[in-house]
């Protein structure tokens with residue numbers, strides 16, 4: 247199942263979601279707003295480092311996600 251990178255316009259935060267390929271709106275995990283959109287590839291090119299990690303680090307994706315989650319929890323606490 248693909249992982250989508252989402253951005254929330256309401257609170258301005260990013261999150262990842264597991265989802266089917268669908269046009270259905272995915273609510274923000276932070277504020278439950280429906281005003282979200284999937285990051286598109288051009289965004290990934292602008293954020294080359296993040297994009298590279300997505301492409302090259304697929305094998306370590308679950309570890310990376312755990313680490314990102316920890317960092318996010320640290321940032322908000």
Ligand SMILES: [Zn+2]
Pocket residue numbers: 254255256257258259274275276277278279
């Ligand atoms: Zn939000």
